[in-house]
């Protein structure tokens with residue numbers, strides 16, 4: 835069961851919400867920090883859906899929650915990324931400016947460009963798009979694959995993510 839742990843501590847854990855068989859970790863309307871993996875920090879390399887909801891959320895994708903065997907398969911899905919980069923009024927939104935934190939990856943790890951994109955499915959949005967990215971190692975080997983539904987339709991840019 836995903837909990838709003840300590841009211842806006844790190845949110846972890848799994849539920850059996852939709853989509854079927856997916857593990858969903860959900861935030862709420864506040865500013866949440868949402869982490870891949872299990873409730874007790876254990877590694878989960880299978881599919882997980884991360885849902886931030888409103889508020890400026892941080893999604894923490896951990897290296898231990900990706901595996902070499904499934905590196906080329908989408909195993910993490912950020913279901914609602916608000917405020918992806920770009921210029922103009924969409925760049926910064928005080929109430930919803932999300933961020934992706936990559937932790938535990940090898941030195942030199944970085945993000946690929948968009949591998950694939952699909953028109954989004956948010957009923958009341960005409961701009962949302964699902965983008966697929968690779969997490970690449972120092973030698974450009976694929977370490978993991980994840981999807982991001984961008985609510986403003988823009989791709990991830992500087993300021994939207996960082997490797998630690």
Ligand SMILES: [Ca+2]
Pocket residue numbers: 861862863864865866886887888889890891
């Ligand atoms: Ca939230």
